Amino acid sequence: MTATESVAETEATPDVHEHPSDWAYVKIAAILAVITGLEVSTYYVSIGKVLIPSLLVMMALKFWIVITWFMHLRFDGKIFKQLFLGGLFLAGVVFVVTLSTFQFWAS
Amino acid sequence: MRKMSRRTSILGLSVLLGLVLSGCANNAELDTLKPKGPTSREINTLSNWVFIAGGVILLMVIIAVIYIGFRFHTGKPEDDDSYPPQIHGNSVLEIGWTILPAMIMTVIAVGTLITHISVNSTEANAMEIQVEGTTQSWEPTVVVVGQQWWWEYRYYLSSNITASDLKGISAKDLPPADIVTSGQMVVPAGQEIELIVTSRDVIHSHWIPALNGKRDAVPGRYSPWKIEADNPGVYFGQCTEFCGLSHARMRMQVVAVTDNDFQDWIDTQMQPAAVPAGAEELVAAYRSDGSATLPDDASAAARGVEAFISNCTSCHLINGVNDLSYTGANQVSGAAPDLTHLASRTTFAGALLNLYNADGSFNRDDLSAWLRNPAALKDNASTDPIPRGMPNLGLSENTMSDLVAYLSTLGPKPTLQQIQQTQVN
Amino acid sequence: MAIVEKPLSIGTSEPVLADRPLGVLTRPKGGNGWRDWLSTVDHKKIGIMYGVAAMFFFVVGGSEALLIRSQLAVPNGQVLSADPYNQVYTMHGLTMVFLFVMPLAAAFANYLIPLQIGARDVAFPRLNALSFWIWISGAIFLNSTWLVGGGGADCGWFCYSPNSGVVFSPSHGVDFYAIGLLILGIASLVSAVNLITTVINMRAPGMSWFRVPVFTWMMLVTQFLLLFALPVITVALFFLMFDRLFGSQFFNPDTGADPLLWQHLFWIFGHPEVYIVVLPVFGIFSEIIPTFSRKPLFGYSFVVFSGIAIGFMGWGVWAHHMFVSGIGPVSVAAFSLSTMFIAVPTGVKILNWIATMWGGKIWFATPMLFSVGAVTMFTIGGVSGVTHSLAPVDTQQTDTYYIVAHFHYVMFGAGALGLLGACYFWWPKIFGHMLNERLGKVHFWLATIGMNLTFGPMHILGLQGMSRRIDTYSSGFGFALWNAVATIGAFTIATSLLVFFYNIWKSKKDAPNLPDPGPDPWDARSLEWMLPSPTPEHNFDEVPEINGLDEWWHRKYGYDDDGNVVRIATVEEAAQKGDATNVHLPSPSFWPLVVAIGMPLIGYGLIFNLWLAVPGGLATAGALFAWALEPADDPDAHHGGSHDDHEAPALTGADTNEES
């Protein structure tokens, strides 16, 4: 679009990028399915102390895959990522602190 | 601009004058700037420093504004083109006045932390007390329970109770205490008293400004706090967390006494209430589920016992009368003031009203008025399905005067000095 | 979101012809009296409506304040009994925060942001109208509790549980509180999304971030605070509503709930809310003080960064409202320290404003008086704020009148007075005539003296031990003198407000006989002053190319070889004429109003009878669909009278770059 390109001289980052192929999306979905399978398997297989950390790591991985690939944060303008991750980060910090004041982690 | 400076200086003067006046005001029983105990004194020292620092900074800013206003004031620009040099900023200055306040705040922060740690630490100060003839080592502790709209103080003398002992217990099911009183907390002077603050309904806040800052009474929580009075005396307080209708009328007092007087107080409070002559049979029958009637020539106080049994026992407790059958008050909070030693206290209705007149006589007028229609003296919600606050019982004048006669016998009369020190108005 | 609104299309050569909207309401054409106001999507008209409504609620909240002060004027006052007192002070707080200060700031934000960034309108004009209508319906809903809810909410604006539960607050007041604030929250959230998008995306060519006027900057920070704070209070309000209406157990301590959860959620919102109130005023100071000092803002980037820093740090201090609630000494210490250091960026701002005045040529016109006065009042409030960031000291001060004094110095002394000063400053831009200067100065002095008489003594009262929220006090505590003074002060403030209203009326009446103020009566610095007064409907004839900070000032003035300021163009030469035709403007719409009307109905339905919610829900949902199907621009519409969007645009650079 000419209008867009013409303003590239401001801080514009043109919204032009290669989208992954459908096959790539299917492969990503398969990876997500596998991780979910692993997560669910922890319900049946006792893995002891590493349970909660590994669950959280797998959760974060899935979260990251969906927002970067399915929501295109990987390809899209940086400002989207900043806005969304800003909210996410703020929520994380604020509520971790809140739970801490209830001595939540001690229990 | 001249106006502005005059106004500002008048304002500054009036604020200063006000601070001075507030220091001299008579009867300023809640004054936060007149500490009467070590904790409040520590807080006061810290606040004095920050008031001075803040005042100086504030004064400097105001003087700067006034000075600049005078010096650079030109009025409406007649000549549009006369512009002063256009200065956009100065990084050195900016960084300077970022770092300088940060340094000032760091100093204040260190002082704050030191005071904070000290205010929140407790000392081991067990004292020897006699409880029913046996000597106990007692870490002075009072469980403070707020409810709409009065304070209960529970003393566990035979065990050193801590907040963690109570964790998970509802304040409505507290373990039985050795002494339960309301509106007035009696403590030994010169001793640090641990408080365990909780509530039976909504959030209240317990505050005796002369002795320490406040601590919220939160239902489901047992918050530690402490108070200590340097000398025997009476220290006033007021609930400071909005708690509904009669928040303004929820008051309390701390009565600090000598160790000897405190031991005497324990001794009398540990006794069950004395039964007025002529009502012994009635009370004995009531306690054994039997029946008995008063003699025809029974005194007013004895008739008052009967009136108490038939009108008051669904909420109030008198040790020695209905303590065997008492299961808690028919109130939202589940509690009403323990009346066992009512007359040994000098206030009632949430430390709102005097139980004795300043001349030392029993205040029949206010107590009668209270029994006649509590809501006229203190707003409450006694008409809800379950009452909050003392309901209007619709008592006859005769019943009321009997009750007053009985209530005035409950406990030894306090000294005239104590009556006068604790007068509320 | 089903509402996918197309961005403004300006000067299109080939308008998108969409289908006619559903037949219920034809797309209004605008320009016909009251219907124009109901269907307008013009940010300027919406801003004016915010302002008018906010001033109305200022009177409401002010009357409540006078009732409070009358009751407390003497010991054992008899004006209000406990129950009405509790309702009045609760509604006073809610009205002043949510229905006066915030919307008055929103009024200026709406009016000024597009002008300051050189835009035609906000990014989503219809969503902008939606915000306003939802806000006004929430405001009416909240106040309707006086008539249909059995009195106002009686739990304080902070509404701590469990006192807010049905058992302790049996009237419907608290239901109106919860649902009313939810509705108001939707309005603010929509507005935040809209304005953030506007500032990020609608800046004129060349307006890089460090050329954005400080008012717009501060409003942007404010909108971010709203964006992130509102969801938190939303959660809390839903919990409260579910507890009260459906019997859930969020705040019932008897079943193991913790009342402090409410406090955390409330203050995670409530503390940023404080900055939501004052940051816009910081922006206003930063516009007015340079203008009347005839100097650029000292340390622009530091003022901007300290505003952003305040926005960030505002998220880390909420529990200082809970120092005495038993959150534990470690938490208290942490929040005490974080609170202290928020004083640093605040101090930086104050020093920069003072430095701006230094070496200037100061003209104490009414807006400048208000701003300097408000900065001073803010400093007093800031210093008293520092005193209670010290947790041990705060245990004596919290919940006393000392706190009342502190936040009124901030919210009224800085917030309200700053906004009133802004009224004087931008009045000619908005209405095309000046407000009377002499009456303005009377207003300022009365308001400032009144405010110091009212809130100054409260410092003393608080230190004397007078608790907040008490409806009466005994004569023995020594509170009588200063309460009497405070009450006199409150009536002085009320008088000053009457002077302001008289000024509005008189200035309007006198305007035809006075010289036209022109586009730039104050010799100001930012873009809105290059437009004719009042601002033409289409804002800019052509979107200006931005070459620097204070663009408008630099179009008027340059420097000679010695670095002295010289005029390079008169206002008449530099200003836009406002006579452009053929500007394509967004079409008005009734749907925002209809969506908003449904919301209070849903609220009444939840409280009284769920059947009532049905028409409300249908109205809201139906209007949303109709809205989505309505074309963003009605091809048949004529906008702004003479503007005809079918012609090829006569504008250069109105929508695209000159180079294109």
Place this chain on the structure above:
Amino acid sequence: MATATAPAVATGGHEEHRTATGMSNTKLAMWIFLGSECLLFGGLISSYLLYKTRGSGLPVPTDVFDIPFTSVSSFVLLMSSMTMVLALSALRRGDEALSRVWTLATAMLGGVFIGGQVYEFTTFLREGLGFTTNPASSAFFTLTGFHGVHVALGITMLMSTFVMSSKGKLHQEQSETLEIVGLYWHFVDVVWIVLFTVVYLVPA
């Protein structure tokens, strides 16, 4: 006039006006909104975490969870994200028919998830865990209920785009509309990713 010929408004979807960042307003607004939603779900999740063991003697949600069942419905929702992204991809290529198929599939997978949630809630209710039972149950139903409402709104939006497409009003050029609906849909999915782990899988 140079401008007169500049296609400031393209014919529909990719309305690339001059924006200061070059990003579309609508997409920017959606991301801003999603940033705000993080705080909403953050509040709900942390409230649940705080309350999850507070049962006042009655059952709490963790007592009645049916992990295998919830795993299946989580998987369904996860796969709906894939179909969503395929629908967008198809529309971007101009394959409107295929896009409609995937859109419908997404909405149906969402519907299956909602159905699962309704089934789960009724089971819990039968097992004595109601909305008003205790703080744990109130927090659980509110959290998952809010998520469910989000899914339901997403389905409504998906069906609206499906209808638009069927009526021939959603072409390649308007793919941004579908993309924005998709953003919302994926967000609802990532929220569930967090919920499933934190609420269901992490042991009490």
